[in-house]
Amino acid sequence: MLRFAPSPTGDLHVGDLRVAIFNYMVAKQKDANFIVRIEDMDKERNITGKDTEIMDILEKFALPHDSVSHQSENLHIHQTLAIRLLEEKKAFVCTCTPEQLDADRKEAEENKVTYRYNGRCTSMGAEELHKLKEEKTPFVLRIKAPEAPIVTHDLFKGEFETAPDEVDSFVILNSDGTPTYDFASACDDMISGITLIIRSEEHLSDTPRQTHIKTLLGYEQETKYAHLPIILNTEGKKMSRDDDAGSVKWLFEQGFIPDAIANYLILLGNQTPKEIFIMPEALEWFDLSTLSKSPVKFDIDRLRSINREHLRRMDDKRLSTLFGFADADIGKLAKLYLEEASTINELESKINPIFTPKDFEGKWSAQMHTMEDIIQNAPMINDFNEFxxxxxxxxxxxxxxxxxxxxxxxxxxxxxxxxxxxxPLIKPYLLEVAS
Structure with missing residues (x-):
């Protein structure tokens, strides 16, 4: 079982789309289920409609899923599991105030040591819970720090250990009763039976905490990990949503097509048998383990080149529909301009002027008016030289x-x-064109 778990807090990032594509492809190769989980627990940052937008994008890329859910649907389960850990003395109630925690962090900074939770509330168990609720005293639930290092096996990073104090006694349930990201994610992966997690290396530090959660909950099924190296922008820095090319929505707006974007994202940091392909072809040879273990740079010019080739290979009639036609000849016409254009938008800027009223002002005004009259009264001429x-x-x-x-x-x-x-491609429209 594999999953794609985006958050509806902004435009879908190309890195997230790459994660979705790889999860889908590996699931397809393994004949395993592929599910989508919208991680919508961060109510303050959620943007209305972004979940629908994400699903629409997945549909454009032909990434069918076996099920889709919103993480908030499992809120009661998250809370129940957190209370279970509390009752089993694997978690504890924490009433530390923000001021106390800030003072602890400041002290750690002054002593030039890494901040760790000081254990002030470790002894507060389930018996304290009812009293705190009656008194309306704010509290959170913290999981107890592990007693031994957490070992992670990762396809790209290899095997590494995380010391118990690095995992620390982190919060699993916020004061408003909502789960933290790590707790909700770990619980949902456990509930769904996720066996392989492919995600960005940005989540590498989350993995030991999520492993610790599942261990304390008694989850014994092995989970394998593949944390993909990050994508860099043209300046060699981590590509963010602030980078135009980092947004899938922006790429669509610029006239890049799904087949080309998917082609490029699969190609990125990969050794492939050919440069231009579609996803069904890639399924035959794609191997996650052959991907580069180093960060990869997003090259918009290479994407343009790939986009041009996919437009060139597109069925002529289908291509014409992008410009409001259903005529294979208009698709052929568009392809004539692919030497100087590489996106739908650039092609549109070439095709539209052909079929819009011409500007009869300027240096060649008289000659154009003369030609207009001749063309409007001429018989249909098939051969250009005769015309x-x-x-x-x-x-x-x-x-x-x-x-x-x-x-x-x-x-x-x-x-x-x-x-x-x-x-020859515009002659059926000649009277409309020459006006």
């Missing part, structure tokens, strides 16, 4: 006074692919 000869004869124009206005009236631009290639 050109007809306009030449009827207009009396020649040289630049002929070719530049002709290109402008047919394409709305002074430069572009050969008109002899464009004309």
């Amino acid at each position: 050109k000869a007809h306009i030449l004869k009827e207009s009396g124009l020649e040289g630049e006074s002929f070719f530049t206005p002709l290109r402008l009236i047919l394409t709305g631009a002074e430069h572009g692919p050969e008109l002899s290639e464009i004309y």
Whole structure:
């Protein structure tokens, strides 16, 4: 069982999408279930509608899941398990005030030591709970620190130990009764029977705490880990949501298509048998263990190149639908511009001027008006050379006074692919084009 567990607190990050793709692919290869869990416990940071947006994105990338849930649905289970740990004396009630904890942190800083919980409330058990609730005294639940190092086996980081004092007696239930991230995540993974967790190395420090939680709850099933190296921006720093290219939504807005984005994210830090592929092809050879163990840099120019190739390979009629047509010839027309364009937006900026009213003002105004009249009254001519000869004869124009206005009236631009290639694809729309 594998899972993808995004938070609805912002736009889906490309790193998170990469995690989703890898979880899906490995689940598919292992014939295991793949579930989506929306981690929505942080009510203050949740953004309305982001959960739906995340699911829509997964659908665009053809990442089917066996089930989807919101973490908040398990709130009662989280609370029940936390109380169980308290009753078993594996957790304790903590009434330390923020001021006391701040003073402890300040003292640790002054002594130049790492802050650890000082154990002030360790002896407060379940018997204290009812009294505190009656007195309305704020409290949290803390798990007791482990007595031995926590050993983690990770596909990329290898085996490493975390000392008990590094895990510490951390909070598992907040004063408002909601679980902390580590507790909720560990409980949900345990409930769902997650056997392999693929996630960013940002979560590496969470793993020992979550392992400790599951151990104290008596969970015996082995969980394997693969913490993916982070993605860097062009400056070599960790790519964040503040980086435009870090947002999947932004990439869509720029005209990148799902097949190309998935292709690039699978390619990133990987040795693949070919550069251009779709996910079903990658399923045949993808091997998580061959990924680079070092951080990888996001190269928008390489993504542009990959996007261009996917647009080139797209079915002509399907490509035309991106510009409001259902005509294979318009798809072929768009592909003529792929030498100078690499995204849907850039293609749109080439295609739209062909089918919008032309600007008859400026240097070539008179010549364009002349050509417009000739084209509107001309018979249907299939061959471009015959069409050109007809306009030449009827207009009396020649040289630049002929070719530049002709290109402008047919394409709305002074430069572009050969008109002899464009004309056969737009001739059914000629009266609309030349106006």
